[in-house]
Amino acid sequence: MYRKILTIRLFEEKVYELYGQNLVPGTIHLYAGEEAIAVGVCSNLEKTDYITSTHRGHGHCIAKGADLKRTMAEILGKKTGYCKGKGGSMHIADFSIGMLGATAVVGAGLPIALGAGLSIKLRGTSQLVACFFGEGASNQGTFHESLNMASTWKLPVVFVCENNLYAMGTRQSLAMNIENIADRAAAYGIPGKVVDGNDVLAVHEAANEAVTRARRGEGPTLIECKTYRRKGHSRVDPAKYRPKKEVEEWMSRDPIGRFKDRLLQANSLTKTEISQIENEVAAEIEAAVKFAMESPYPAPEEALEDVYAQEEK
Amino acid sequence: MRKITYREALREALREEMRRDSAVFLLGEDIGRYWGGAFKVTDGLAEEFGDARVRDTPISESAIVGAAVGAAITGMRPVAEIMFGDLTALAMDQIANQAAKIRYMFGGQAKCPLVVRTPFGAGVNIASHHSQSLEAWFMHVPGLHVAVPSTPYDAKGLLKSAIRGCDPVFFCEHKLLYPVEGEVPEEEYTVPFGVADVKREGVDVTVVATLYMVHKALESAKKLEGEGVSVEVVDLRTLAPLDKQAIVKSVKKTGRVVIVSEDCKTGGVSGEIAAVVAEEALDYLDAPVKRVAEPDTPIPFSPPLEQYVIPDEKAIIKAVKAVV
Numbered sequence: 001m002y003r004k005i006l007t008i009r010l011f012e013e014k015v016y017e018l019y020g021q022n023l024v025p026g027t028i029h030l031y032a033g034e035e036a037i038a039v040g041v042c043s044n045l046e047k048t049d050y051i052t053s054t055h056r057g058h059g060h061c062i063a064k065g066a067d068l069k070r071t072m073a074e075i076l077g078k079k080t081g082y083c084k085g086k087g088g089s090m091h092i093a094d095f096s097i098g099m100l101g102a103t104a105v106v107g108a109g110l111p112i113a114l115g116a117g118l119s120i121k122l123r124g125t126s127q128l129v130a131c132f133f134g135e136g137a138s139n140q141g142t143f144h145e146s147l148n149m150a151s152t153w154k155l156p157v158v159f160v161c162e163n164n165l166y167a168m169g170t171r172q173s174l175a176m177n178i179e180n181i182a183d184r185a186a187a188y189g190i191p192g193k194v195v196d197g198n199d200v201l202a203v204h205e206a207a208n209e210a211v212t213r214a215r216r217g218e219g220p221t222l223i224e225c226k227t228y229r230r231k232g233h234s235r236v237d238p239a240k241y242r243p244k245k246e247v248e249e250w251m252s253r254d255p256i257g258r259f260k261d262r263l264l265q266a267n268s269l270t271k272t273e274i275s276q277i278e279n280e281v282a283a284e285i286e287a288a289v290k291f292a293m294e295s296p297y298p299a300p301e302e303a304l305e306d307v308y309a310q311e312e313k
Numbered sequence: 314m315r316k317i318t319y320r321e322a323l324r325e326a327l328r329e330e331m332r333r334d335s336a337v338f339l340l341g342e343d344i345g346r347y348w349g350g351a352f353k354v355t356d357g358l359a360e361e362f363g364d365a366r367v368r369d370t371p372i373s374e375s376a377i378v379g380a381a382v383g384a385a386i387t388g389m390r391p392v393a394e395i396m397f398g399d400l401t402a403l404a405m406d407q408i409a410n411q412a413a414k415i416r417y418m419f420g421g422q423a424k425c426p427l428v429v430r431t432p433f434g435a436g437v438n439i440a441s442h443h444s445q446s447l448e449a450w451f452m453h454v455p456g457l458h459v460a461v462p463s464t465p466y467d468a469k470g471l472l473k474s475a476i477r478g479c480d481p482v483f484f485c486e487h488k489l490l491y492p493v494e495g496e497v498p499e500e501e502y503t504v505p506f507g508v509a510d511v512k513r514e515g516v517d518v519t520v521v522a523t524l525y526m527v528h529k530a531l532e533s534a535k536k537l538e539g540e541g542v543s544v545e546v547v548d549l550r551t552l553a554p555l556d557k558q559a560i561v562k563s564v565k566k567t568g569r570v571v572i573v574s575e576d577c578k579t580g581g582v583s584g585e586i587a588a589v590v591a592e593e594a595l596d597y598l599d600a601p602v603k604r605v606a607e608p609d610t611p612i613p614f615s616p617p618l619e620q621y622v623i624p625d626e627k628a629i630i631k632a633v634k635a636v637v
Contacts, residue, residue, distance in 0.1 A: 050387065083420030093419040100386060101419050105410050111379020112411060115391075119384040122338060122365060129383075145376035152371070306421035307455050309479035 001043055002263060002274070005200055007281050008035040008059040009256050011068065014285050015058065015075060015089075019235050023293075025077050028089050031059030033198075033230035036255035037162050038063035040203025041130050041223075044211045050098040050116045050129040052109035055090040056162075057102035060132050064099045066092070068288035078295035085298045086306065098127075106167075107140030109133060110159070114146040117155030117220075128156035128214045130207070135224075136167025138181045147222065151188040156214035158207060161224045162197065168233045169241045182224035190220050197225025198255040201262070228253075314498055320491040322465035323354050323430075326472035327392065329501075331362050334390060337476055338366040340377055341394030345369035351396045352432060352491050374403035378429055382412045382481075385427040390476055397443045398433035398485070401450075412481040413456030427482070428475045434487040434525055434575060435612045435623050444612035444619075446576040448523070451483040452552040452585065458482045458506055459552040463527035465495035467550055470504025477503070487524040487575075507554030511563065515545035518633050519563040521586055522573040523549050526624060530573050533629040542637055552582060560586060561594045568599035569636040573629055578606035600636035605629050 012032040018024050031038070034056070042051065042063035053060040061071050066082070074081025075089045082092050093101030100116060103109045113131030120127045137143060138161055150157045161181045165172050178184075185192025191213070195206040203225055210221035228250035232239035239247075263269045269277075317325070331337045339355060345367050349356030359367035370377050374395055381391035395401050401408065408429060415423045435444040451459045458480055462468040468486070475482035512527055513534050522530040527548045534544035547563050549556060564570050570590055572583040583604040590602055605624045613619055 052383075081420070083418060083422070086420045087418045091418040093422055095386075095419070095422045100383070101415065101423070103411060105406055108379070108406055108411055111376040111407060112383040112386075114376055115380035115383020115385070116387045117383070118340075118380050119387040119389045122384070122389060142375050142379065145371070145373035146379070148371060149373060149376050149380065306417045308458075309416060309421075309424050309426075 001039055001200055002259060002269065003277050003281060004039045004063055005035045005256055005259060006278060007068070007284070008038065008062050010281055010285050011062060012058060014289060016231070018076070018289070024075055024089070026088055027234045027236065028075070029056040029234050030229070030231050031056050033254070034162055034164060034227045035059055036200035036203050036259070037160065037197045037225045037227060038132070040200045041158070041160055041207040043204050044207045045130060047097055049127050050100050052100050052113040052116070052129065052131045053102035054106070054109060054132055054134060055102065055104040056134070057090070057092060060102070061092050061094065061099055064094070065097045066094045066099060068284060069291040072288040072292040073295050076292045077297060078292055079298040080291070080295040084302065107133065107137035107142040110137065110142045110146035113157050114150050114155065117150055117157040118153065120156055121153065126215055128158065128211060130158045130160055132160050132162060134167065135161055135163040135165070135172055135181050136175070138184065139175055147188045147190070147220065150220040151190045154217060154219035156217070157220040158210040158214055159220055159222045160207070161222065162227055163224055164227050164229050166229070166233070166242070169237070171241070180224060182222055185222040190222060192222040192224070194224050194226065197227035198253045198258065200255060200259050314496040316494045317465055317497050318491065319465045319468050319493050319495070320352065320354055322469035322497050323472055323486070324356065324358065326469045326476070327355065327358060328361065330473055330476040331358070331366065336388060336390045337392065338368065338389060339392045339394065340368040340370050340380060342370055342372055342396050344394050350394060352488065354491070355394070374400055375407055378404040378407035379411065381427040381429070382407060382415065382425060385425045385481070386415060386423045390426050392428040392430060392476060395429060395431040398431045398447055399442050399445050401429070401431055401447065408451070408457070408483065409454045413454045416480070417456060424479050425481050426479050428472070428484050429482070430484045430486060432486040432488045434489055435619055436489050438614060438616055438619060440614040441611040446607070448485050448552055449576050449581045449585070452555070452582065456481065457553060460484045460506065460550070461523040461552055462550060463490065463524055463548050465493070465497050467504055467510070469497055470502055471506070471550065473503045474506055478506070485524065489525050493528070504550065506551045507556055508550065509556035509559035510548045510550055511545060511559070512548045513544065513546040515543035515567065517543045517567055517637055518569040518571060519545045519547055519567045520571045520573060520629065520633065521547045521549065521560060523552070523582065524575065526573045526575050529624065529626055530629060533626045533633065536626065537630060537633055542633060544633060555589070557589050557593060560589055564590055564594040565597045568597055570598070571603045571605060571629065571632045571636060573605045573624055575607060575624060577609045578604060579609050581606055603632040603636055605632050
């Protein structure tokens, strides 16, 4: 778990650095600061389980087991990327590991996760779906429609709300009159749980309970993970709307440092082992950057491919 | 050959495909055993296939189509019903941004074999929220196939192709067509997408039409025959893919074209077809292109108001006479 959580952080820092060098087209929405959520949830999942993701999705991909090279190549718009350069930072998918893709329409992934859950139930397998979304998405109609249906049909879906307190620049208190998104679970007759989203073990434990419930056929759970972005909403956002004191407070609760301290205190890992992991991860990311940088762009006319599957079954 | 209704033809397609492939399932509002669909298309299917595969849903159009997307990309073949075409607006993100783009955005990884069925069309006095024809919205979205069958034969054959295909299909039906009878063979067949059908041969004028307007075009053609005008009626059957070749071929033969469509004229189906003619068959035209479509208004309630806006035989005949 430490390796994964660190991989996401260093990966995002590298993406930020490459963006600064004008090597990343478009925009980026970094997952830095929220790593404990994806890792805590996905550490409960099998390769055959599904996840759905959002515009802030690099961390979900990596936590589910995506290849760093192909992820980085996609972010740079290269042919060797997961989506052959058609998706970019906001639309990475790897169907071979159950990563059903990131949708950049806020709240649009919830009905898709619902459908994947329905598919599992109809096919009678023991899979499940973890659906990641932000607190902003919980104000969309799709949130209500999807949680209601998933609950009514007792589908194996774990709804994971990553509450980073701001929907772009809009603070939660300006957009809803409740403190905890998890309270909304009561409206659907399902468990709702608030968890410290910067504590990977706490997330793991809460997700474990939800996963167990889903696999038993008892239906969905709503987990709200309280967290904070280390950077702004997107690359262009200096996040001046966040009070300095609030930022400082959250930075002191950084998920990586806290987890590292706990591992050392519990003697789960030694300092040498930790620095060995750090070196290995850094090397892996360098290799991913090298692969992505050396990969070719797609040929322009490839823009016309993949619109339809066409071939008959 | 035996005759069955458009409604029965659709039901047969669903039943046969559900028997053939256990991945096929239906979901929608009131489609199950208690109602059988607002227009009774799915009547009796829950009794044969069970409530899990003929699934009543809450009134949640976005989640109905979204659930179909999620199921389709994980190995199922869902057929979603949206009770009235106007209500597809509620599911537009899932249709246009998710179903249509999911394969492309992810570089061809996803297959999204789903069908969204819905009835369009005016004529039964149910006013602005249950009567509009919005086919053009969907032919404007790359990644979707769009079916517009006019007969029981085409409805059954196209729906079977739609269910067996590998891409999302927006399947337009028409409320007035459900009770219409037509010949449908008992044996297995499918109708391919992208292949128009000449429903009546003629030499003087081509009338291009879809859905219920095909029937009005055929009635008009019958009347015009008595007046010595030979009309060819081209039924497009699908708007995406669009059989441009069939349009051009007919226009080459007749030199004149009238396009009849029940949707609003501005930004609609008829404009797209006129553009195809302008780009690919202008040199063969002996007269300007004429369009018969609804005026740019919502559909009104009161019968005289509603009848006024729906294209009728009088308007079709007038347009044909104007070009010969």
